[in-house]
Amino acid sequence: MVADTALKHIAVVGAGAVAHAAAFTLARALKPSGVEVTLVVTPAAPGDQQQVEISQPALHELIGIWGLPEPALLKACDGLYGLGFEYQPLGREGFFLPFGRHGIDPAPASFEQGFFKCHPGAIAQRYSEHFLATQAARRGQFDFPVDDPRSIKSTLRYGLHLDHSRLCDTLADYGERLGLRVCKASLDDVERGVDERIAAVRLGNGERLVADFYIDATGAESRLLGEALDVGFEDWEHWLPWTVQSQLSLPPEAQPQPRARLCQTDFGWERRAGLRSCERIDALGTAQTDWVGWCRAYGQADEALRALRPGRREVFWRGNCLALGDAAGSATPLVLSELHWACKALLLWLELYPDKRLSNALQGEYNRRAGAMLAAIRDFHLAHRLAETGVTLEQRDAWPASLRFRLSLFETQGRLWPEDEEAVPQEAWIILLTGLGVQPARYDRLLDALPDGQLADLHRRIQQALDRALATMPTLSKVLARDAG
Amino acid sequence: MTAAIERLVILGGGTAGWMTAAALSRLLPPDIKIRLVESEQIGTVGVGEATIPHLRQFNTLLGIDENAFVQATGATYKLAIEFNGWGDAGSRYLHPFSGFGDDLNGIDFHHYFLRARKHRPDLTLDDFSLASWAARSGRFGPPRPEFPTGYGYAFHLDAGRYARFLRDYAEARGVERIEGRVAQVEQDPDSGHIRRLHLESGQAVEGQLFVDCSGFRALLIGDTLGVGYQSWRHWLPCNRAVALGSPAMAEPPPYTRVTASGAGWIWRIPLQHRTGNGHVYSSDHLSDEQACEQLRIAIGKPAITEPNFIRFEPGYRARSWDKNCVAVGLSSGFLEPLESTSIYLIQMAILKLVTYFPNARCEGPGQDAFNRWMALEYGRVRDFLILHYHANRRPEAFWQQCREMTIPDELARKLALFKEAAAVEHYEHGLFGLPSWLAVYLGQGVTPDGCDPRVAGHPPHKVAAHLQGMADTLKRCAESLPPHAEAVVRGVTGSPAPAELSLYGGRYGR
Known part of the structure; x- marks a missing residue:
């Protein structure tokens, strides 16, 4: 039974993984409420073909709603399991940023403080060594987390490497079986109605599609929210200068590796992530980057470039239109992908879920919280610029106040300011900042009261526990083979 | 690197002072x-006899045994606050230390509750809180793993005895107590930092960091450093309280009761050895004599103490840490004890002082x-308190004014x-x-x-029908707990419930 005021038909418009994931999620989650979902698949831009998704563990929340068996999904998307990012900044020692948390109680000071004290030159490296994910990834090993807090494996979290096009096809396929209407057509026009609402979308196949609610997943063009509803855009290019992305496909590594790589280049960042049949490389740079040269260095002809537009719409939800992913705003896909941001936002929308009255207060709450989510991602990505030798203190002074405060508190006190919305766990911030050369000026003085050698003992015991877990942990190849069996 | 702090001085030995020292x-x-400077001649306010579950985290951090603490402070357990006459004269509800019901299909429970009430207007939120069921039936025990939901618990305690208990603890750990009154505060002529407290005895107490626990007088943060106080009286109209002790209750309930009066509200806090009562009111609407008389009538028994009148100005200091002085307790701000937040605010100030403990320069990020952090804490408690006043349908002029006042944008x-x-x-x-806002x-x-x-x-x-099943289960769980009075005498046995910084036992909504 459906209440009279309930939404009955939601249209999702877009070409990529965000549109497909959103449509499938809504079809699945709202099926019991009798909501009809239409996915309008618009033609993909040439630069969108070879995208790889390097998901955060949070994607599992969505996959849980999807109700799809993960091994099958992974296989269909040429996918691998990933435990984190291997960083290689220019002119610095590399480090590993694992997913998950270390799970070690303060004894007596918070765990990272011991590294501030004992390993001031190599905090990121030594601290990261104490995560099971770091050591497993280095050895090509992988395992799933367990629910028992006594087991060190309970600290593991993992993401997925997925081929975007295949993910789209898979979700469309499963979706249609579920009753999702998939309509491949270009978006010709958006009709604006009264009260800043969308009245209909006109498609290339001649259809005039009318829905109660529209999801704009049209990417940076933001065809519905930005163009039709005329919602303004705040540019972040001065903070996040990476406005061009290029991507290539290489033969796979000899053995599949449960990690992605993030290497700093002279123009920006290069990301590499394995799939089963290939390795994908993409790079984030600027219009000035020598993209032809970059492709040639890998022995390939230059590929179509993809434009990124760092910044955000003034609001993400107005009236009967919700923009997701790049259509709402982008902090670039450096570490946290467009799909990641879109999924978090979609889950929030489902939590607040409106009826046809489209409460203004509800929109306000969504825009407030989703805005904080995107700002948190922006700050985390922007912090990567600490790797650049050219970033001056004056430039840093122009960074968002939230990030400046975080940096100054970390530099002086070795503490991280907790925001209401956080993009990544504290551990990730600690590894990133120290890995890029930010040195806390102090450590928790409680450590001075410890007898000599106690910290070293603690670290040794953790290492032994990690060694025991690693001794029986399978390689990623084995896990994939087992999935197949 | 700037030198580390070696000498710290706490001024004031009430609840805030001794919690800080310990x-x-x-x-x-x-x-x-x-070192802690206090004077036996200066009384302490001793409000904040009702607490919230976070205090257990504080005690655990200090390694204090819970049963020993309950006996030393004459404490009883607390699962909720009962609100009588708020909203309208007949309204009665609990704000329990637990969530309500189970979320279903990823949708918050209260939506189902609101839907069910179309058919069963008699259902109340309290039917879906295990802590509420236990509170109403006068039972108490820590949450058990087999219960479908968790809950938090706190204490009613004798604040004077708690301070004494913590004094013993602190002195055993090397804190030096100095008896005396401050005659003069010496500041560094250049930086304005506090250097020494000169006592009436002639003794000078030197320090690099000073914690101002001098209560309303705010001797250091206010008088010496001149940090301004922001009044919130336009939102929180009460500015007086009178407290009276009455004999201990034969069956002390495991909850605090706060009853709305014509121009404020009356608290009742059951301890082992007495009952704490008080009337918080607005001096614009009620004289001290009237307030005290109303309180006596509400108690209905002869008081065993003289009335203790307290004047206050609701509000806080935006810079409760200025130069080398950190205000903890009433010197940093005052919010009426309607939601038992006084000791919590002390606790958070202490924890954050430890987290951001300075070096000898004292200033910086x-x-x-x-x-x-403290602004955030005060602001969030403030808005929640204002809601209690604003959302009412009572006829009295005081309440009408609260209903019509402009409230903060947030x-x-x-x-x-x-x-x-x-x-x-x-x-x-x-x-x-969510559960707290929902309750109110x-x-x-x-x-x-x-x-x-x-x-x-x-x-x-x-x-x-589905919800009724949920309520029945919670009721059965609550009935399996022992009577509260028994729990107070025997103490809590078995492995202690986790002591987290949470109102709801860490498992709300599940």
Whole structure:
């Protein structure tokens, strides 16, 4: 039974993984409420073909709603399991940023403080060594987390490497079986109605599609929210200068590796992530980057470039239109992908879920919280610029106040300011900042009261526990083979 | 690197002073010399006899045995606050230390509750809280793993005895107590930092960091450093309180009771050895004599203490850490004890002082972080308290004024969200999550226009039948707990429940 005021038909418009994931999620989650979902698949831009998704563990929340068996999904998307990012900044020692948390109680000071004290030159490296994910990834090993807090494996979290096009096809396929209407057509026009609402979308196949609610997943063009509803855009290019992305496909590594790589280049960042049949490389740079040269260095002809537009719409939800992913705003896909941001936002929308009255207060709450989510991602990505030798203190002074405060508190006190919305766990911030050369000026003085050698003992015991877990942990190849069996 | 702090001075020995001394003696390195200056001639306010579950985290951090603490402070257990006469004269609800019901299909429980009430208007939120059931039936025990939900618990305690208990603890850990009154505060002529407290005895107490626990007088943060106080009286109209002790109750209930009066409210806090009572009121609407008389009538028994009158100005100091002085307790601000937050605010100030503990220079981002954090804590408690006053349908002039006052924008936004969409604004840090806001909204008659459209599709009688099963289960769980009075005498046995910084036992909504 459906209440009279309930939404009955939601249209999702877009070409990529965000549109497909959103449509499938809504079809699945709202099926019991009798909501009809239409996915309008618009033609993909040439630069969108070879995208790889390097998901955060949070994607599992969505996959849980999807109700799809993960091994099958992974296989269909040429996918691998990933435990984190291997960083290689220019002119610095590399480090590993694992997913998950270390799970070690303060004894007596918070765990990272011991590294501030004992390993001031190599905090990121030594601290990261104490995560099971770091050591497993280095050895090509992988395992799933367990629910028992006594087991060190309970600290593991993992993401997925997925081929975007295949993910789209898979979700469309499963979706249609579920009753999702998939309509491949270009978006010709958006009709604006009264009260800043969308009245209909006109498609290339001649259809005039009318829905109660529209999801704009049209990417940076933001065809519905930005163009039709005329919602303004705040540019972040001065903070996040990476406005061009290029991507290539290489033969796979000899053995599949449960990690992605993030290497700093002279123009920006290069990301590499394995799939089963290939390795994908993409790079984030600027219009000035020598993209032809970059492709040639890998022995390939230059590929179509993809434009990124760092910044955000003034609001993400107005009236009967919700923009997701790049259509709402982008902090670039450096570490946290467009799909990641879109999924978090979609889950929030489902939590607040409106009826046809489209409460203004509800929109306000969504825009407030989703805005904080995107700002948190922006700050985390922007912090990567600490790797650049050219970033001056004056430039840093122009960074968002939230990030400046975080940096100054970390530099002086070795503490991280907790925001209401956080993009990544504290551990990730600690590894990133120290890995890029930010040195806390102090450590928790409680450590001075410890007898000599106690910290070293603690670290040794953790290492032994990690060694025991690693001794029986399978390689990623084995896990994939087992999935197949 | 700037030198580390070696000498720390606490001024004032009430609840705030001794909580600070005890915690710092445990949580700071032992080479820091801690001294506490207090005078036996200066009384302490001793409000904050009712607490919230966070205090257990504080005690655990200090390694204090819970049963020993209960006996030493004459404490009883607390599962909820009962609100009588708020909303309208007949309203009665609990604000329990637990969530309500189970979320279903990823949708918050209260939407189902609102739907079920279309068929069963007699259902109350309290039917779906295990802590409420236990409170109503006068039972207490820590949450058990086999219960379908968790809950938190706190204590009613004798604040004077708690201070004494913590004094013993702190002195055993090397804190030096200095008896005396401050005659003069010496500041560094250049930086304005406090250097020494000159006592009437002639003794000078030198320090690098000073914690001002001097209560309302705010001797250091206010008188010496001149940090301004921001009044919130335009939102929180009460500015007086009178406290009276009465004999201990034969069957002390495991909850605090706060009853609205014509121009304020009356508390009742059951301890083992007496009952604490008080009347918080607005001096614009009630004289001290009237307030005291009303309190005596409400108690209905002869008092065993003389009335203790307290004057206050609701508000806080935006810079409760200025130069080398950190205000903890009433010197940093005052919010009436309606939601038992006084000791909590002391606790958080101490924990944040430890987190951002300075070096001898004392100023910098750590100080900013402390001030920001305390501003957040005070602000969130403030808005929640204002809601209690604002959401009423009572006839008296005082209450009418509260109903018509302009409320802070943040609160107006929260109220609109609940009325329009039955949604509770989410925030991660600071006090009061969804269950608390829900308890007060619905308890005081703030009724939303509808509920989640996914729930609005279900027939109310079916939802009600399902919910009734949930309520029955919780009731049965509560009935398996021992009587509260028995728990007070025997203490809590078995492995202790986790002591987290949470109002709801860490498992709310599940």
